Amino acid sequence: MEFKILAPTGALGAGFGAESLALGVAMKPDVIACDAGSTDSGPYYLGSGEPKLSREAVTRDLRLLLKARDGLNVPLIIGSCGTSGRGEGVDRVAAMAREIAAQEDLTFKLARIYSDQDSDTLARRFTEGRIQPLDGAPELDLDTLISSHVVGMMGVEPIQQALRDGAQVVLAGRASDTALYAAYPHMHGADPGLTWHAAKTIECGAACAIPPSADGLFVHLRDDHFDVEPLDPDSRLTPYSVAAHTLYENANPHLIAEPSGTLDTTDATYTALDGRRVRVAGARYLPAETYTVKLEGSRLVGYQTIALGGIRDRVVIEQLPKLLPFAHDYFATKIQDVFQGRVDPDDVTIDYRLYGQDAVLGARDPQRAEPVHELGMLITVTAPTQETAHAVATFVAHTSSHLPISGYDGLASTVAYPFSPPETDRGPVYRFTLHHVALPETPYEMFSAVHEEVTG
Structure with missing residues (x-):
């Protein structure tokens, strides 16, 4: 069993080489996935609903990805639309997608997944004790909770449901970066440890390449390992650069929490295949007893x-x-x-x-x-x-x-x-205002999806 994953860049709108994308497309990926947001740039984007990157830059990247998806007939998954993953961001990127489809004569089934949390439901979860603090979380009171704009960080499950329902393009609200890349192989039976580790490796595009750049990576995910390579011919990966990326944005270098469990890379191995490619094996995925959704x-x-x-x-x-x-x-x-x-x-x-x-x-x-x-x-x-x-x-x-x-x-x-x-x-x-998790009854209940047919 093999799954091929194309990660064109670390953030939609950050850019990538058109030649790099063409090389990735030529390797015939099973899925294209791309992150579009983060909390890295601060609270303004979640609070205001405004995006960080310009409409022109996002449209440029999205146009190339939609055309690549159309030629391959594979899913395109984009998460944390509009930087913060607010509903406005999802709608904004969806409007761009419709505009591009009309200009390029593209047709696809689109799913929009929303992650905004309404204040009444949040208040009920809070009073029921179903919102819990993470380490270092600020004190949370009901007034702060309901006066904040809150999004939940989805895992793979809502994305997988959208794919099962026929979506060819998924535009998601706030999502775990890794879930975007793990969703497709995970739902088709790939080893969960390798799947989540591969997803973690490519979540930021070529950030773990030498030199780091706004460009892409390509993964061949197999039964007992995955191989990863940069799409820019002038870039390279080393075991050290790939292993070091597990440190990025994580308190623990080996244990990486996701809504459904924890990726454990303690026993992972990193082996150079040549001067540009690295083979990775040995990670495990530990399912959680309780499913959690991080709140922002x-x-x-x-x-x-x-x-x-x-x-x-x-x-x-x-x-x-x-x-x-x-x-x-x-x-x-x-x-x-x-x-x-x-x-x-x-x-x-x-x-x-x-x-x-x-x-x-x-x-x-x-x-x-x-x-x-x-x-x-x-x-x-x-x-x-x-x-x-x-x-x-x-x-x-x-x-x-x-x-x-x-x-x-x-x-x-x-x-x-x-x-x-x-x-x-x-x-x-x-x-x-939040560094907390919600405890939903199912992985789907905090998110809603809308499907539509987009025709050029």
């Missing part, structure tokens, strides 16, 4: 305005530990004075992030004690409305450029701004 939630926390500046004065830099607390106290009083009680200072956050000192690693920076001669300063003001954030930022930016420096007489300039005006409105700001 995001909610609006305010609006932001930022100002970016630079400091190149050692006297100023040395006094910043005293100056910034002084500035915070001053601005709290200033907000009360300017807004005459209409804005509570506790509802406004003013943050100074100093690039070159503590901005990235903070107190854990091993070079923290070394002298600094230049700093970049990012001032971020977050408030309940954009109007308030901008108004506060104007006097914060102005005053921050003339903080009182001990040892200097008269007016001193402390921060230089490269832009005029220095204030830039960022718009709405969101935060993640």
